[in-house]
Amino acid sequence: MKNPFHIMIIPTLGCCSDCAYCWSSEEDSPIMSIQTIQDTVAWLKEYRDDPVTITFHGGEPLLAGPEFYRQALPLLSEGLAHLTPEFALQSNLWKMTDEMAEALVPYHVPIGSSIDGPREVNDPQRGTGYYEKTMRGYEIARSHGLSVRFICTFTNRSVQHREEIFDYFMEKGFPMKLHPALPSLRDDSPEEWALPPEEYGELLVYLLDRYLENLDRSEIMNINDLVRCVFTRHGTVCTYVDCMGSTYAIGPDGGIYPCYRFVGMPDFLMGYVSDNPTMEELAESKGWKLMEEYRSYVDTACGDCAHITYCRGGCPYNAIARTSGRIEGVDPHCPAYARIFDEINDRLNREMYEENPISGRSSRFRKKKVKPGILSLVQKIISN
Template sequence: MIHAYQLNGYNIILDVFSGSVHVMDEVAYDLIRLCETQSAGEAVEALLAKYAGNPEITRQELLDCLDDIEALRRAGKLYTEDVYAGKAFDFKRRNPVVKALCLHVAHTCNLNCDYCFASQGKYHGERALMSFEVGCQALEFLIAHSGSRVNLEVDFFGGEPLMNWEVVRQLVAYARSREQECNKKFRFTLTTNGVLVDDEVIDFCNREMHNVVLSLDGRREVHDRLRRTVNGKGSYDLIVPKFQEFAARRGQKNYYVRGTFTRNNLDFTNDIFHMADLGFTELSMEPVVCAPSDPYALTEADLPVLFEQYEILAREMLRREEEGRGFTFYHYMIDLKGGPCIYKRISGCGSGTEYLAVTPWGELFPCHQFVGDPAYSMGNVWDGVTSTALRDEFQLCNAYARPGCRDCWAKLYCSGGCAANAYHATGSIRGVYEYGCELFRKRIECAIMIQVAQAQRKKARKQEALV
């Protein structure tokens, strides 16, 4: 399978199963596309007809190009076969260890964001704070079920985790006290809306947190429209100076300023550029996932606009990089030379198996987006995973378990997509959230194009240095 597309002046061919990326001239691009569905002879005749007015395009040139294509095929870089499909069934036989927990230390929040999937932090239940005892048991559960894995990850999440700050501090200290004895190393992440950020929080997080996620939707008017305090006031002016100080004192690394865009700001690139102009260099912007009836929900009619926005973003990132003021966009981070192992590329985030969410009272769920749904309660941190059938279902949830992914060129980049989004869109974790797929495919096209452009620039600079 190949995926051919044109973007920003580049003719790009992605060989799906080898991961090879080729940048071609127009004739070779056309020939490769035709050869996927036609014989070599038919492709040559079709192109001779198409370029009949161009004396430089001769039969011999096309035949030479066919030889080059055949060499790529023999080298395993073009039209490669899918060698992974037959291995997907083995995933259920694996016995994965738990390597990460999302600790819901606070089912409460000091903001009242309209689009919050967690029902303003309560997850459609009662407000609650995790006790130190429950948190310790969660960490012990992780240690006990992590097998020989050394590196473990813990996300402090909510609601707003800073509303239970003292317990966060205590749990970090407890985990550190267990590392040497258990031969484990903990990496912590904190996600915060910023309202309670102060010098103490910044200093502690910059010492102990491998990563922090700072929630900001962009321009003041965009952010304040949906991210308001409980008394109805916008939170932009309150949090932005804190986030700027936070990122500066982290050395502008190991953090993300993460926003959500809705139908209210289809021009979301302007929010990304605004955040970059504020001095932030590590950025993420996610499409809202909500009920279609919500007034800010994205629609099918918005897709062409959003596709254009992603292309605008890619071109602007290249321009700013050339000017020495580049920034990172989470969804454009892609490693074309190495990247994750094939198991990871097929199975994805590991929700329900390697990754679990823990409520304030110690109940286990596949991930934070399933919390509060009784059908997806998997057990608790004392008894472990008691719903083994549910765990088995998630264990087989991969890019090859979803019929809707069968012919998709991007399946080894998204791993079949988010199980929670699929469930909420289709009622099944093996379904496909097609709207999200459309946006994901466009982002991958842009991400690959950026890599192509960077490689071309590097090549050009080397050639100039030789002159």
């Protein structure tokens, strides 16, 4: 299966919030020029010929201002019309205004934002006032008809409130997408907020159970993705696929990187859009070779793992960023992935056995009323 073509445009590494576990908080970082957008269009015109999704990420991409989007979106949409581009944006929404929303509406830009639960859980780890500012931006975006979904970051502290957080998302009618807090690359105490892999694994199992108990009232996008991985035997989101050659991030200065997480890290710079590099030229860069080395490492280190075809060692950034590019292990959340993949596989096998039991034992199983399980979730995913 061919991976979707995805370009992340990073208008700035700056951010107007100062989340305790995050890596970017300087609001006055440089802003991408429109010339860089023009160079991006010129590069992508000849680079690949399949449909592309373009996500504005950061930092905080709305710091670029509405005029940036009034110019950038038509340049990308019209200049890359043969690639039928679709757009998305990841923002904390603090800078959302009517003017900004009006620049996004003609291009039907869905927005991913971040809320870690109710105010009393969110603000202690994202900063006082964060919840109010984000929800104010959310209301402005929704009033203009823009779609907004929230990512919830679980830290080693907020995970203690997992029931309260799940109930909050369900009661608000918000689909949940979750991230585990990673060790910070900018902090003297990198593990202060990080969610340990074992706790992350147990959290995923807990959320699977709560989701199945409330299948008609809730949605957890990560669980959908994980079940889809197991059912199709193929990774469907960037954490669980070989992303090289299909995903790139473009930094504020036009630098090309494997992913937005690597932007600004010199070892992972692969080229510049202004040079109009070919894939062969990008492949000669140190950043590309590091990613290829990681891919080869996964083939060996995970070769005996039952989940290798749809996990692929997890996220390369998680695995190699903290070691300055040394390939010394896979994604440290591997135990969490194994835990939830094992759980889904085991439940799926039990359910399929009970639905199609060995001859002579069917009546006892078929008359038994069962709670919604993995197969019920598969049906929901397919119907959506």
